[in-house]
Amino acid sequence: MxxxxxxxxxxxxxxxxxxxxxxxxxxxxxxxxxxxxxxxxxxxxxxxxxxxxxxxxxxxxxxxxxxxxxxxxxxxxxxxxxxxxxxxxxxxxxxxxxxxxxxxxxxxxxNTTDEQSTLAFILKKNADNKPMLSKIEKLIDELSLRLVLTAHPTQFYxxxxxxxxxxxxxxxxxxxxxxxxxxxxxxxxTPFFNKKSPTPVDEALNLAWFLENTFYFAAANIQAEIDQNLDEYNLETKKILELGFWPGGDRDGNPNIHADTTLEVSKMLRQILFRCYYRDFRVIKRRITFRGVEENIAILHDVLYKNAFDQACELHDISDELRENLNKIKDTLLTEHEGLFVELVNDLIRKIDLYGNYFASLDIRQDSRVLRSVHAYCRQNKPISSLYPENYDQLSEGEKLKLISFKEATPVYATDGDDLIKDTIQTIKEIKGIQKRNGEKACHRFIISNCQRATDILQLIELFLWNGWSKDTLTIDFVPLFETVTDLKGAADIMDILYSNPFYKAHLASRGNKQDIMLGYSDSTKDGGYLMANWSIFNGKTSLTAVAKKHNIQLAFFDGRGGPPARGGGKTHRFYASMGKEIANKNMQLTVQGQTISSQYGSVESAEFNIEQLINAGISSGLKEKHNVLLDPENKTLLDEMANDAYKGFVDLREHPLFVSYLEKLSPLKLLSQANISSRPVKRNGGGEMKLEDLRAISFVTAWSMLKQNVPGFYGMGTALSNQEKAGNWDKVIKVYEDSDYLRTIVDNCMMSMSKSDFAITAHLAADEEFGAFWTQLHEEFELTKKMLLKLSGQETLMANYPVDKRSIATRERIILPLVLIQHFALEKLQHNxxxxxxxxxxxxxxxxxxxxxxxxxxxx
Structure with missing residues (x-):
């Protein structure tokens, strides 16, 4: 059509x-x-x-x-x-x-799926092409999608x-x-808000609603469809979808998360999962009332009921026991009862294969600066103190790499460390218990945010070896998170050092030669602006992929995407579909947060559609493996120039003396902590003075969206495009825009941010004695960006190519216009009250x- x-x-x-x-x-x-x-x-x-x-x-x-x-x-x-x-x-x-x-x-x-990108269509089209079917089978074997639910504070319901x-x-x-x-x-x-801030466990319970009510069914339905499609062509099936979970494990900058929190959330996830299993099992028990299955039905009822409802139940991984009994029931149905109701059993087996004993993998995340402090604390205690010189922290990176020995030890802690140190050590010890109760995949990743050097990873490994783990049983994946523009530039060199380290190389081999690397869109946008953030991550992925190929490592990029385009959101599946063969793209991982959870995964239908979109993007991208035209020298130079111009414009704005005070006085930034929507503070330095570097990216983007200006989602784009036009490169810009799906997606998402902006609401600020010139600067860049994007895309209005989305946004913006004015009214009155x-x-x-x-x-x- x-x-x-x-x-x-x-x-x-x-x-x-x-x-x-x-x-x-x-x-x-x-x-x-x-x-x-x-x-x-x-x-x-x-x-x-x-x-x-x-x-x-x-x-x-x-x-x-x-x-x-x-x-x-x-x-x-x-x-x-x-x-x-x-x-x-x-x-x-x-x-x-x-x-x-x-x-x-x-x-x-x-919403209708593009049929030509679905697995069913691709298989049917190539049914008689054995080499192509073999290629598809290999791609499916390598393909994976991990959706990670985070508790970032933009989920209000x-x-x-x-x-x-x-x-x-x-x-x-x-x-x-x-x-x-x-x-x-x-x-x-019904109240819409909390009278007090939620605890991390409260946040976990709120997000578990989506696990229980949408993902549990949607993921299984998707997997059933994949199984059916592959079985039709005698291809071996593969588990593609995995779920991840951050509430209770993400302690980066959150003083309210402790080891006890992590334990409680891991048990909660397990119990909710078994309640889901028990709910399904009751249907099986009601339908399968035949001879030959009584004993297995009784065993399953007892085991599932205890694990779902008995708080005193001894916890251990029982997924193999569940499969064994269900398969016996299945065999009996097939051999003695004409396969009646066998699909009910298959459905539960499929869900156990997907969710095991844990439902979603609980990631642990901590800042590298905290982990360095923990390493320094451990080095003060025997026998670790004998392995390192006292001036270790002052040594160069190269000298530190030579000293790290990965010796297993049991420190005798002479003094108590601070709360963060104690939490890190206890958490490392407790992960082993979580894996024993819920299975290895229940908690197997430790993410190091603000990762700036190879020793940040290697020192964390030593912390594990000093606190209850051995080299032979280190069932942990260590995931560096590169966030700022500067960190992204140095990421490939850091990974090259790690891949070359004998111990780390052996550890990766024990983990299937797979490496997850997380890239942060939110902080890179706050650091460098919209275009530079996207371009830095694109270049970072290219160089990291090349290094992984050199060392024969299977790489998975874990994208820390927020809801809005300013934090990596928007039409995410189009980003994955637009990757070229130079970027590892067979293992897609991304965070899902804020309204993105309720809007894209709030119902089984929408969850299935959006999961399918991502999987189809991975399939079509994997089969095409086209060269990405942005890597051609001429195009890359062009984008480098545009990104640098946009970066300079954004940094100049960010360093403007009125930048922070503008947000403080005219947006509800200082009041966001009163919203009681998150256990995480609005900024990292507690009650200190408001500083941009301490401000969380979510609060930063939220403040601009309250002003209806959405600066992080567009600022600098107009300047970058205008400079190319002035330099006589406009035809080149149009050509690369037409040839690159990736650049078109960046432009489309930028238009989405701008469609949710309305400078008319704050137009009176043009005459403001303090902020008039600053507001005018923002408005002029908005108008320039709008003009250049429309000229580049050939559209008459923003988002004209997406009329339904455009109308939806316009209707929503009209509904909340009074809220925006009420907010500005209250903030103005507060200044003079x-x-x-x-x-x-x-x-x-x-x-x-x-x-x-x-x-x-x-x-x-």
């Missing part, structure tokens, strides 16, 4: 199934009699209209709101005004949920709201008005607006 026709059909479906239904159900929603919300539903449409007209007329947010209250209400007291604004927020938050549910209900109608959304989506799909009415009332009375009670109320008002704005963004910016 021609793309234009397909696009038109999607637009028609979106207008009829989403926009029309939302407007209909929203009118019903606004009349619901919520407690203390009298007249709010009547006033809200007038408030929407006032906000739109006020901004179009260039008014300040505070002016818009004050004029609304004067014109349409009798409220004059600050307390009454704030109270009504809170009620508006409650409604708008739920309007966002309603739109989510309506859109999700139409998901299968709006609590579990009970997620359950309502799921039920509401189903009711809308079934056109069940009675059920919708009840669910909308329930939604109106002297009343302590008003101060608290205004801060709460500003914080509450964050929830709806972020939820509406789905991938934040």
């Amino acid at each position: 021609p793309k234009l026709r397909l696009t038109t059909q999607r637009e028609s479906i979106f207008n009829n199934e989403v926009i029309s239904k939302f407007e209909l159900f929203n009118s019903l929603f606004l009349t619901l009699p919520f407690y203390k919300i009298k007249d709010t539903g009547t006033l809200l449409p007038l408030f929407f209209k006032s906000c739109e007209e006020g901004i179009s007329n260039g008014q300040k947010p505070a002016q818009v709101i004050e004029e609304f209250f004067t014109k349409y209400t009798h409220y004059t007291e600050r307390k009454d005004i704030i109270d009504l604004l809170f009620r508006f927020i409650q409604y708008i938050e739920r309007q966002v949920v309603l739109f989510d549910a309506v859109e999700d209900a139409s998901f299968t109608k709006l 609590p579990g009970n709201v997620l359950a309502i959304i799921t039920d509401l989506t189903h009711a809308i799909r079934e056109n069940n008005i009675t059920s919708m009415n009840s669910l909308l009332q329930q939604l109106g009375k 002297q009343n302590e009670s008003d101060q608290t109320a205004l801060e709460k008002l500003a914080v509450r607006t964050v929830f709806g704005i972020v939820n509406a963004g789905r991938n934040l910016a």
